[in-house]
Amino acid sequence: MVRIPDMDDFFSRRCVWVNGPIIVGAGPSGLAVGACLKEQGVPFEILERSDCIASLWQKRTYDRLKLHLPKQFCQLPKMPFPAHYPEYPTRNQFIEYLENYAKNFDIKPRFNQTVQSARYDETSGLWRVRTVGSGCDAGNRNAEIEYIGRWLVVATGENAEQVMPDLDGLGEFCGPVIHVGEYKSGERYRGKKVIVVGCGNSGMEVCLDLCDNDAFPSMVVRDSVHVLPREVLGKSTFDLAVFFMKWLPLWMVDKIMLILAWLVLGNLEKLGIKRPSMGPLELKNVSGRTPVLDYGALSKIRSGDIKVVPGVKRFWSKKVELVDGRFVDIDAVILATGYRSNVPQWLQETDFFTKDGFPKGGFPNNNWKGKSGLYAVGFTRRGLSGASSDAVKVSQDIAKGWKEETKQTRIGACHRRCFSQF
Ligand SMILES: Cc1cc2nc3c(=O)[nH]c(=O)nc-3n(C[C@H](O)[C@H](O)[C@H](O)COP(=O)(O)OP(=O)(O)OC[C@H]3O[C@@H](n4cnc5c(N)ncnc54)[C@H](O)[C@@H]3O)c2cc1C
Ligand SMILES: NC(=O)C1=CN([C@@H]2O[C@H](COP(=O)(O)OP(=O)(O)OC[C@H]3O[C@@H](n4cnc5c(N)ncnc54)[C@H](OP(=O)(O)O)[C@@H]3O)[C@@H](O)[C@H]2O)C=CC1
Numbered sequence: 001m002v003r004i005p006d007m008d009d010f011f012s013r014r015c016v017w018v019n020g021p022i023i024v025g026a027g028p029s030g031l032a033v034g035a036c037l038k039e040q041g042v043p044f045e046i047l048e049r050s051d052c053i054a055s056l057w058q059k060r061t062y063d064r065l066k067l068h069l070p071k072q073f074c075q076l077p078k079m080p081f082p083a084h085y086p087e088y089p090t091r092n093q094f095i096e097y098l099e100n101y102a103k104n105f106d107i108k109p110r111f112n113q114t115v116q117s118a119r120y121d122e123t124s125g126l127w128r129v130r131t132v133g134s135g136c137d138a139g140n141r142n143a144e145i146e147y148i149g150r151w152l153v154v155a156t157g158e159n160a161e162q163v164m165p166d167l168d169g170l171g172e173f174c175g176p177v178i179h180v181g182e183y184k185s186g187e188r189y190r191g192k193k194v195i196v197v198g199c200g201n202s203g204m205e206v207c208l209d210l211c212d213n214d215a216f217p218s219m220v221v222r223d224s225v226h227v228l229p230r231e232v233l234g235k236s237t238f239d240l241a242v243f244f245m246k247w248l249p250l251w252m253v254d255k256i257m258l259i260l261a262w263l264v265l266g267n268l269e270k271l272g273i274k275r276p277s278m279g280p281l282e283l284k285n286v287s288g289r290t291p292v293l294d295y296g297a298l299s300k301i302r303s304g305d306i307k308v309v310p311g312v313k314r315f316w317s318k319k320v321e322l323v324d325g326r327f328v329d330i331d332a333v334i335l336a337t338g339y340r341s342n343v344p345q346w347l348q349e350t351d352f353f354t355k356d357g358f359p360k361g362g363f364p365n366n367n368w369k370g371k372s373g374l375y376a377v378g379f380t381r382r383g384l385s386g387a388s389s390d391a392v393k394v395s396q397d398i399a400k401g402w403k404e405e406t407k408q409t410r411i412g413a414c415h416r417r418c419f420s421q422f
């Protein structure tokens, strides 16, 4: 990377030339592309808004979190998990693995660099990526830098921003309100009545954690949700789904999943949990809604320790009014209302990315490659295994282009040297 002093512009924004791809995000996706590029000898720069790698995992996940999928579906390319890791590594083990991954491939992201805009300059054929310094480093804070390069890899993730729904009356509620991204453990909720809005994997597990800490959770199920057993006869449900998908069409695998769920978990409608009309895998494909893998929340629902309630009508200072007209006294609110991509906030491009911040086309089509050197990694709705497969494809494609361009530059330089002799 070369700093070009005479390109500092009128507002003294530094410009930095990147001889290779500019990667936005140092989560598992960004690290995986980095590792694959290193192997091919392609230089790159990773820009990360936080002050550490995998900030989602380090800063926005709760203490008891483990990977929901068996480890073979969660490892990144070219470096397996250590053999002593359990089938479902803990959050700390996963972070340790990622730290070692970065160290092993000598990946050094530029931290505290929030990408604010990225646009393709047709005239020069280059991407111009503007960052603003963030974090506590006073020298760096608010400093603007423009990174310029031939390729741009979007690796900011499907979960870049917390979804904070505009719930009626929430401003009038007197107690604490947090998004689940801020939740660490149920300790501070001991003895408290807590409403958890949302019943995805986060909402379910937080309710379980609240029970384990002697709190009294009510979980909002506003519509319907697919709950599947984590394992069937000691075999991971996800593993089974992947196995069946090799031989059978999706709708048939969905039917099998539902039969297995019914056999292991029984009929959930009695518990106030309706299933969507679409099957779990099809729904994940179409809308991104991940089926909940049951970690023990269902038995707490059965025992009445977790109350299932319908949608929220509005909040009052110390209670919540539900759509069925009931009022429930509450001390705290946890919004487990999901996440969204932030790509539309900074990427000035509408050909490849939709307004939801996902690449067009959808998995397994070519949703990793756009035009003019633009790429996406980690938007397949297939978790870490999808990110890994994207990273391999993207790095190979970029390496091909990079080698081609450097060869041409060398030939150009050679021509210039030859001509200069005359
Ligand atoms: C609680 C939770 C548990 C999960 N468990 C699993 C699991 O067990 N198995 C599985 O396969 N998947 C799981 N997932 C899915 C998750 O998406 C992946 O695990 C993984 O984190 C995706 O990696 P990523 O690099 O694409 O995105 P992220 O991990 O979100 O990383 C993106 C990075 O980009 C940075 N960034 C964002 N915007 C900007 C910007 N404008 N400028 C600079 N940097 C920016 C972020 O700070 C972040 O560090 C889980 C998700 C959550 C929320
Ligand atoms: N260990 C693991 O592997 C874990 C993995 N994860 C993953 O992280 C990702 C995010 O999960 P999660 O945080 O649960 O988010 P999800 O997007 O999966 O779930 C969000 C939930 O909030 C509900 N919701 C959204 N807005 C409202 C509203 N206004 N009123 C009422 N309910 C609302 C949704 O309901 P509706 O469906 O009706 O829109 C849904 O139930 C997922 O991919 C998940 O699999 C999360 C936790 C643990």
Ligand SMILES: O=C(O)C(=O)Cc1c[nH]c2ccccc12
Pocket: 068, 069, 238, 281, 284, 290, 291, 293, 381, 382, 383, 384
């Ligand atoms: O946790 C996520 O977000 C994932 O995408 C991984 C995942 C967990 N459970 C699943 C069920 C179907 C497809 C992906 C997942």
